[in-house]
Amino acid sequence: MRYVHLTKALALAAVMAFAAGCSSTGSKSDSGAMNGTGTGTDTSAYGTGTGTGVTPGSWEEVATLKNVFYFEFDRAVVRQEFFPDLEGHARYLAGNPSARVRLDGHTDERGTREYNMALGERRANAVERLLIVNGANAGQIETVSYGEERAAVTGNHEGAWSQNRRVELRYLSR
Numbered sequence: 001m002r003y004v005h006l007t008k009a010l011a012l013a014a015v016m017a018f019a020a021g022c023s024s025t026g027s028k029s030d031s032g033a034m035n036g037t038g039t040g041t042d043t044s045a046y047g048t049g050t051g052t053g054v055t056p057g058s059w060e061e062v063a064t065l066k067n068v069f070y071f072e073f074d075r076a077v078v079r080q081e082f083f084p085d086l087e088g089h090a091r092y093l094a095g096n097p098s099a100r101v102r103l104d105g106h107t108d109e110r111g112t113r114e115y116n117m118a119l120g121e122r123r124a125n126a127v128e129r130l131l132i133v134n135g136a137n138a139g140q141i142e143t144v145s146y147g148e149e150r151a152a153v154t155g156n157h158e159g160a161w162s163q164n165r166r167v168e169l170r171y172l173s174r
Contacts, residue, residue, distance in 0.1 A: 057088055057089075057091040057092035057095060058092075059092070059174060061088060061091075061092070062088065062089065062092045062171075065085040065088045065089060066082065066085040067085075067089075067168060067169040067170070068166050068167070068168050068169075069082045069085075069086070069127060069166060069167045069168075069169070070082075070162065070163070070165060070166050071123055071165040071166065071167070072165070073108075073110075073161070073165065074111075074119070076119060076122035076123045076125075076126050077126060078126050078127060078130055083130070086127065086130050086131060086134065087134045089101070089131060089136070089169060090130075090131045090132075090133075090134035090135045090136045091134070091135060093131065093135070093136035093137065093140050093141075094134075094135035094136055094137070096174065097137065097140070098173060098174075099140060099171065099173055099174050100140050100141075100142070100171070100172040100173045101131075101140060101141055101142070101169055101170060101171055101172060102141075102142045102143070102144060102169075102170045102172055103124040103127050103128055103141060103142070103143045103144070103167050103168070103169055103170075104124065104144050104145075104146060104150075104167065104168040104170065105119075105120030105121055105122070105123040105124035105125075105143065105144065105145040105146065105147075105167050106120055106123075106145075106146050106147070106148075106150060106151075106152070106164055106165065106166050106167070106168070107119050107120050107123075107147050107148050107164065107165060108148065108151075108160070108161035108162075108164040108165050109148045109151070109156075109161070109164070110161065111148075113147060113148065116147035116148045117145050117146075117147040118145070119145075119147070120145030120146055120147045121143065121145035123145075123165075123166075123167050124143035124144065124145060124167050125143055126167075127167045127169065128141050128143055142172070148164070151164050152164055152166065
């Protein structure tokens, strides 16, 4: 009986510690985002851009931006290193309503064909959400998943696999 009470107490303590670790007390940078006074220029977290105050980018600026975005194994989270380039693409799309892009989601060869098709779609959708949050219109964006079907690099090693886990952004019209 004593063991049962001890186990329950430890489980309750673990849950409380987890809940306390997940709670947010807010900070100076958080409070600006919570009360609507943020500038929308902070790129420290996914989706921090508000789409407000967007200055249209030029085609010359877009030509200097990356258009291939790589992902970790079995993940569909856009890496923070790509945020500035995606924000530049979003600025261009926001300033040029007739511009359209296609996001091609890709995976490496590991996993089933069905799983890789779904993962490629999740990756393309993650990039699409980031573009929309930063000012692009959803109607300007088309997503396609090729899964493992269109490998950029052939090979059965991490070097090849890492280059195949990607989303390619292609302009259909300017």
